Amino acid sequence: MREGTRFEVDPAKRDAVDFALWKGAKPGEPAWDSPWGLGRPGWHIECSAMSQKYLGEEFDFHGGGTDLIFPHHENEIAQSEAATGKSLARYWVHTGMINLKDEKMSKSLGNVISIKQLTERYPKELLRFYLLSVHYRSALEYYEGKLEEMERGWSRLNDAVRTLMADMEQAENAALGELEQKAVEEIKRLGEELFAAFSDDFNTAKAIGVLFELVREVNTYKHNGGNNRAVFAQALELFQLYAIDIMDIVQLKKVDGSGLTADLLDLLLGLREELRRARNFELADRIRDELAELGVTIEDTPQGPRWKV
Numbered sequence: 001m002r003e004g005t006r007f008e009v010d011p012a013k014r015d016a017v018d019f020a021l022w023k024g025a026k027p028g029e030p031a032w033d034s035p036w037g038l039g040r041p042g043w044h045i046e047c048s049a050m051s052q053k054y055l056g057e058e059f060d061f062h063g064g065g066t067d068l069i070f071p072h073h074e075n076e077i078a079q080s081e082a083a084t085g086k087s088l089a090r091y092w093v094h095t096g097m098i099n100l101k102d103e104k105m106s107k108s109l110g111n112v113i114s115i116k117q118l119t120e121r122y123p124k125e126l127l128r129f130y131l132l133s134v135h136y137r138s139a140l141e142y143y144e145g146k147l148e149e150m151e152r153g154w155s156r157l158n159d160a161v162r163t164l165m166a167d168m169e170q171a172e173n174a175a176l177g178e179l180e181q182k183a184v185e186e187i188k189r190l191g192e193e194l195f196a197a198f199s200d201d202f203n204t205a206k207a208i209g210v211l212f213e214l215v216r217e218v219n220t221y222k223h224n225g226g227n228n229r230a231v232f233a234q235a236l237e238l239f240q241l242y243a244i245d246i247m248d249i250v251q252l253k254k255v256d257g258s259g260l261t262a263d264l265l266d267l268l269l270g271l272r273e274e275l276r277r278a279r280n281f282e283l284a285d286r287i288r289d290e291l292a293e294l295g296v297t298i299e300d301t302p303q304g305p306r307w308k309v
Contacts, residue, residue, distance in 0.1 A: 019075045021045050044075040051088075052080070062089035066096055066137070067104075096139040105142070113142070122147050129154045129249040132204035153212075154249070159308045160215040161239050161250050162262075164232055166306050167222070171229035180228045183221040187234050190214050194242050204247060211243055265296065269305045272298070 010016075022045075025031035025038035032040060041049065051059065057080075064073060073092070080088040098105045105111055118127055130150045134140050176184065190210055197207040218235050243250045252262060268287055275284040288298045291307070299306045 019044060019071060021079065044072060045079060047072070048076050048080045048083075048088075051076075052084075057084040058086050059089055061091050061093055063093040063095070066094045069094055093136070095136050096134070098140045098142055100142055118147070122151075123251050125158075125249050125251040126151055126154050128247060129157075129208070132247055132249065133208060135201070135203055135205050137201070138205075155309065157211060157215065157243065158250055160218070161236075161243065162252070162308065163306060164218060164236050164239065166304070167227070168229060168232050168236065170227070170304060171232050172227050173229050176228065176230060179221070179224055179226050180231050183217065183226060183231045184234060186217050187214065187231070187238065190217065191238050194238060198242075198246070207242060207247070208249075211239070214238060265291075265307045269298065269307060273305060 020042040022034065022036055022039050023042055024036075025040070030040060031038040051062075062073070062076075077088050100111050100113075103109065103111065105113070115127070126147060130147055131140065133150065190213055193210045193213075194207055197203045197210060200206070214235060218232070221231060239250070244252070268291065272284045272287045275281075275287070291298060295309055296307050297309075299308065
């Protein structure tokens, strides 16, 4: 937009970087009468007019892609603040682009993959996990097979949360010993790190990394013989708040592929246990094998049977 670079300078402009508040009418375009003749608002002024009408002269958050920082958002700020004398938005939330083979995804390039197309192939929780795996201001890479790669880590997180819920059912209500005190302190520290990550410009990538640290901490505690309900409850509270309530990246009910729900699978596991106690191993094994064909694995542990996808 500087004089003598890529484009000829518009002779109607006083300065090469000026932008239009009102565009003169062109043949075939919608137009309205004005003191300056027939025309229409410039596209920057449209956004200022809409935000003032619906949000007021000042509002909290203004969003958009990083490609809109200049010239669109800078021009919105210039015209809105000149008109009102007030700050337009308190926080600017600019999201990075999604790239396909190092090329920005856009309608003009015809390389758009819709959310609808992806959710027909993958669970929505996996899709959120992928989108939140990088900071929202950073570019995100997509290619065929990317979500299959992401699914390994996502499944590990899901399995850990489901297993922890099952551990709660078998856990002991006992006083906290040295092992428990150490675990409680570590889980508390990780909770503080999660809060700090979200307070730091909604850093979901860092928060997901902390959630995996929490998985390792719980596994270490159990490996060392820990089985205290209070410890499991403290860890589960963090998973519930950050992985389920805020980010919604854990799939608790529907099971991929099988179409079964967690409640129904728990019922089948209970039935299988009754058959085993009755020494009807043939039918118990049939339940296990047919669930395996649906993609559901049953694991027999000292704390009881568990299922995972």
